[in-house]
Amino acid sequence: MSWSSYVKDVTSILDDKVKRLGIERTVNHYEEDIVKILGEYPETLELAKEVRKIREEALDKNAYLVDRLESKCKKVGIDFYYAKSPSDVLRYIGDLIGGGKTVVKSKSMVSEEVGLRKYLEDLGTEVWETDLGEFILQLADDTPMHIVTPSIHYSKERVAEIFSRKFGKRFDPNDVEGMVRFFSSFMRRKYFESDFGIIGSNSLGVEEPASLLIHNEGNITLTYNTPDKIVVLTDIFKLVPSVKDSIKIALVTSRYAGYRIAGYYDVIFYKSLVERGKDVHLVLLDGGRKKILEEREFTEAALCIKCGACMYKCTVYQLIGGVFGGPAYPSGIGTIIASFLHGVENLVPSLYTCLLDGRCVEACPIDIDIPSMIVKLRAYYISRASSRYNG
Amino acid sequence: MLMNSSYRLPESILIVRDNILKKMHPLGLSTSECGSWCIDGPKDTILYSGCLYSTMEIVYSKEALLHLVTSSPDKKLTPKLARMFMGLGPLYKMVVSKKDGKIYEIPRKALEVLKQMGMEVGCLKEEPYVGVLLYELGFHNEFKEYVNRVYQLFKKYGVKRIITLDPHTYELLKYVYPKYIMDYDLEILNILDIVIQGLRDGRLTIGGASKDLKYVFHDPCHYSKSRYRKIIEEPRKVMNSLGLRTVESRKSGETSMCCGGPIETYFSMLARRVAEARYKDLVSTGADKIVVTCPICLSSFLTVSKDESKIVDLIELIYEGLER
Numbered sequence: 001m002s003w004s005s006y007v008k009d010v011t012s013i014l015d016d017k018v019k020r021l022g023i024e025r026t027v028n029h030y031e032e033d034i035v036k037i038l039g040e041y042p043e044t045l046e047l048a049k050e051v052r053k054i055r056e057e058a059l060d061k062n063a064y065l066v067d068r069l070e071s072k073c074k075k076v077g078i079d080f081y082y083a084k085s086p087s088d089v090l091r092y093i094g095d096l097i098g099g100g101k102t103v104v105k106s107k108s109m110v111s112e113e114v115g116l117r118k119y120l121e122d123l124g125t126e127v128w129e130t131d132l133g134e135f136i137l138q139l140a141d142d143t144p145m146h147i148v149t150p151s152i153h154y155s156k157e158r159v160a161e162i163f164s165r166k167f168g169k170r171f172d173p174n175d176v177e178g179m180v181r182f183f184s185s186f187m188r189r190k191y192f193e194s195d196f197g198i199i200g201s202n203s204l205g206v207e208e209p210a211s212l213l214i215h216n217e218g219n220i221t222l223t224y225n226t227p228d229k230i231v232v233l234t235d236i237f238k239l240v241p242s243v244k245d246s247i248k249i250a251l252v253t254s255r256y257a258g259y260r261i262a263g264y265y266d267v268i269f270y271k272s273l274v275e276r277g278k279d280v281h282l283v284l285l286d287g288g289r290k291k292i293l294e295e296r297e298f299t300e301a302a303l304c305i306k307c308g309a310c311m312y313k314c315t316v317y318q319l320i321g322g323v324f325g326g327p328a329y330p331s332g333i334g335t336i337i338a339s340f341l342h343g344v345e346n347l348v349p350s351l352y353t354c355l356l357d358g359r360c361v362e363a364c365p366i367d368i369d370i371p372s373m374i375v376k377l378r379a380y381y382i383s384r385a386s387s388r389y390n391g
Numbered sequence: 392m393l394m395n396s397s398y399r400l401p402e403s404i405l406i407v408r409d410n411i412l413k414k415m416h417p418l419g420l421s422t423s424e425c426g427s428w429c430i431d432g433p434k435d436t437i438l439y440s441g442c443l444y445s446t447m448e449i450v451y452s453k454e455a456l457l458h459l460v461t462s463s464p465d466k467k468l469t470p471k472l473a474r475m476f477m478g479l480g481p482l483y484k485m486v487v488s489k490k491d492g493k494i495y496e497i498p499r500k501a502l503e504v505l506k507q508m509g510m511e512v513g514c515l516k517e518e519p520y521v522g523v524l525l526y527e528l529g530f531h532n533e534f535k536e537y538v539n540r541v542y543q544l545f546k547k548y549g550v551k552r553i554i555t556l557d558p559h560t561y562e563l564l565k566y567v568y569p570k571y572i573m574d575y576d577l578e579i580l581n582i583l584d585i586v587i588q589g590l591r592d593g594r595l596t597i598g599g600a601s602k603d604l605k606y607v608f609h610d611p612c613h614y615s616k617s618r619y620r621k622i623i624e625e626p627r628k629v630m631n632s633l634g635l636r637t638v639e640s641r642k643s644g645e646t647s648m649c650c651g652g653p654i655e656t657y658f659s660m661l662a663r664r665v666a667e668a669r670y671k672d673l674v675s676t677g678a679d680k681i682v683v684t685c686p687i688c689l690s691s692f693l694t695v696s697k698d699e700s701k702i703v704d705l706i707e708l709i710y711e712g713l714e715r
């Protein structure tokens with residue numbers, strides 16, 4: 001990667017009217033919706049403050065929670081695997097699933113981060129994204145533009161075109177419902193053929209180990225209910241002491257993601273999966289996150305609950321979408337996190353694209369001071385790279 | 392840590408750093424060029440422009456020239472050539488010689504307003520640049536050294552109190568400098584507070600604005616979304632006192648939007664797109680005039696609009712209000 005390929009990406013999205021319109025439409029809706037939602041549920045603001053506290057305390061004792069989760073998982077009878085790096089994740093899940101299988105998976109940023117789908121496909125296993133937005137990206141061989149609404153840069157015309165090409169029959173762009181119906185029935189077949197289901201977690205309560213997942217399409221429920229073997233792939237930041245904490249986090253996350261109430265909030269107790277005869281594997285990724293906990297100046301970034309509010313509100317994001325930020329984790333907050341996952345020297349363009357205007361902070365339920373951290377991160381980068389710039 | 396990435400900081404960022412360290416200014420202006428707007432000289436209390444108005448006047452009026460170097464971070468100009476355009480080489484005079492213009496005049500007008508209020512206010516004929524780029528671009532070791540030099544200059548001239556005009560200088564002097572300077576004891580005042588106080592106690596009377604025009608205020612980020620002190624109502628109060636007819640933009644106060652200025656130094660192509668988006672937004676309110684209170688915003692919108700009468704700094708309005 002070099003500056004010129006970054007500048008090319010920036011220019012090409014600035015000039016792509018369809019993509020820009022898609023982003024603009026979503027962003028405008030969001031800006032209107034969030035005002036209404038917070039007006040209707042003013043208690044969300046208080047709850048958000050409480051969530052910040054929950055997250056702070058959980059991060060303070062992250063190492064303890066990881067150990068605790070391991071022993072709880074053993075007790076419940078599921079496999080626990082602590083992955084230091086993305087390649088550990090790939091190796092473990094690759095060995096587990098192997099080739100020639102069918103996998104259904106729900107949207108998960110960690111799987112995006114480690115490149116799981118591609119890896120399994122290369123092993124000769126079929127992997128299907130069960131979230132419609134992700135499914136479109138999968139067919140188009142593209143990457144997500146937003147952490148909650150990954151394919152906002154696709155118009156219905158583009159989707160109809162992609163569907164038509166992939167499935168060899170004509171789809172009418174004006175019949176969105178028809179396309180959704182096709183997708184559902186296509187996916188239903190895949191669920192029943194599947195050997196493995198892969199899910200993530202919006203939050204993970206440790207005491208009675210359970211993942212909480214927010215979704216709107218009902219797809220996740222099928223992803224962990226239909227196959228016999230389940231992989232829960234998530235990261236160490238997601239751990240909180242109890243399910244009660246997860247529920248609070250989920251409410252704040254979905255409200256700030258722009259939903260009055262999401263379609264589904266699934267609390268999946270691993271114990272009940274085991275009791276129903278399922279083979280469950282929990283893969284917990286560090287992948288550089290511990291470093292964020294050690295670098296105290298940047299630890300605040302780890303409080304993020306990934307609601308995506310700051311992205312919708314970001315001035316730069318509104319213009320160039322996910323080109324700004326880390327892979328799989330756009331915008332200013334994504335730049336900070338990704339700097340520790342992939343090395344700050346690889347995030348230089350986004351680090352210097354941030355305008356520091358602070359719209360993100362105003363949007364963030366957790367009140368994370370993103371611009372101040374971006375400035376500190378520039379200094380952090382420069383002090384590490386000083387030999388390149390002096391003399 | 393092993394740096395294995397092929398990214399390098401854009402050349403223009405390094406030039407800016409070197410210029411500030413060598414000449415105390417991002418484009419190589421001297422302190423006396425920065426202070427050329429000042430006629431009276433120092434007093435206990437000074438009005439300090441941070442050299443931002445002179446700087447943004449150059450950025451605005453020499454925009455086409457600077458754009459050659461700053462438009463995009465992947466500019467492949469050789470460092471030598473780039474440096475020529477940005478204040479270090481033989482083209483130096485061409486770039487930096489600008490001692491008039493809409494933005495340039497603002498500190499003088501502000502000083503006039505303060506004098507009208509009966510205040511004893513001086514200014515520095517040798518005015519140092521405030522250092523905001525060193526800070527924001529991440530050169531924090533250099534920033535520390537630099538602001539101590541600036542502080543020494545203030546001390547040399549016996550300055551005790553500083554009145555600032557713009558959000559960046561205010562934020563840095565009031566909230567950031569103290570973290571980098573031992574025993575920092577300057578009192579930092581914001582001209583908006585002084586104007587409001589003057590209006591309240593009658594030392595300042597302004598007004599008589601035409602009712603035919605509609606004005607929209609563009610909140611600067613470092614006021615409306617400041618982590619230290621949010622300044623949102625103050626400029627609006629002043630606009631009310633002027634008797635202006637005002638409208639609000641869809642993105643105002645805490646949700647206001649950036650003008651693009653912060654990345655102007657190395658990615659002016661994208662900065663321009665931000666400015667255009669914001670400008671469109673402001674114009675869509677139906678306002679005839681856009682009111683700003685930051686020289687960077689002013690320069691950004693002037694570059695997009697090309698119509699110098701469409702955008703006004705709040706200081707200009709107050710100054711005009713004096714004469715009525």
Ligand code: SF4
Nearest residue numbers: 304305307308310364
């Ligand atoms: S930084 Fe804040 S607003 Fe952005 S995704 Fe995280 S929690 Fe949401």
